[in-house]
Amino acid sequence: MGRPFIEFIQAQALPWRDGSYGQQRSGLRSKVLSMDQETGASSMLIEYPDGWSRGTHHLGVDEELFVLGGQLTIDSIDYGPKSYAHLPAGYLRRRTVSRSGAVVLTFFSGEPQLVDGPPPAGLLDERRLVTHVDGFAGQWGANFHPLFPPGAGRKFLRRDPYDGEETWLLGTMPLRSGRRPEKHPVVEEMYLLSGELVGPLGTMQPGCYFWRPPEEWHGPFGSPTGNLMLFRTKGGPLSTVYTEHEVGFSWTPEHQPILPSELQRYGQQPQPGCLCY
Secondary structure (H helix, E strand, C coil): CCCCCEEEEEHHHCCCEECCCCCCCCCCEEEEEEECCCCCCEEEEEEECCCEEECCEEECCCEEEEEEEECEEECCEEECCCEEEEECCCCCECCEEECCCEEEEEEECCCCCEEECCCCCCCCCHHHCEEEEECCCCCCECCCCCCCCCCEEEEEEEECCCCCCEEEEEEECCCEECCCCEECCCEEEEEEEEECEEECCEEECCCEEEEECCCCCECCCEECCCEEEEEEEECCCCCCEECCCCCCCCCCCCCCCECCHHHHHHCCCCCCCCCCC
16 A cells, blocks of 8 residues: 555654664664555654664665754764765665764665674665765755746755656745645655745644655645755656646645544644754
């Protein structure tokens, strides 16, 4: 059945749970945002406590990470807030440390079976490796679709060399809004890092998350504050189809998220001014 349609839920409403699923790293806490029950792929928050460390190991699946707060060090690379990496299956980690704790938005391509020691030869595909991207560095790009409302920029973090799946940051200006619903032929996943995002299903606060299946019409959206979002696609690169005609837009929509039954008790109206986790 794959993953359920989630649009949207606040991560703050979800409970922290000790440990994680699979043979994953011990001594931490996690929140599952969404999971594919067939493949074990998941999107989650992982909280690493002060002084946490782990020796030489690798995973048999891809791990994609974006640091929300604190710092995580993998070998000689320090990942501070807004740092990103895509570590494919078989990537060797000789030592992973969080000296002062960290909260990390993490995506696994399957159930994360942790294996001590180095990987077997040939498991790692270095073409898919993104060792480190500093979200504060680099330039914003724009004009990525002629109908996309002006007042936004995008920073690419990753584009898969085989299937074109993408991860990027999107930033928008305050008081910006659109007037055309849209859809995509691929899964679109988003985590709201800062600011508010207003759409027909309600007002999202930092920590908001959605997993949207292909071909779902959505929007239009606006932001009274400006915002910063992390987006991913699954199934290929992003392309967009807009409606021919513009529609009305409300800055004060009713709160009516789309949630599977197991998450409906966590779908309360978000409170403004909260941290993004």
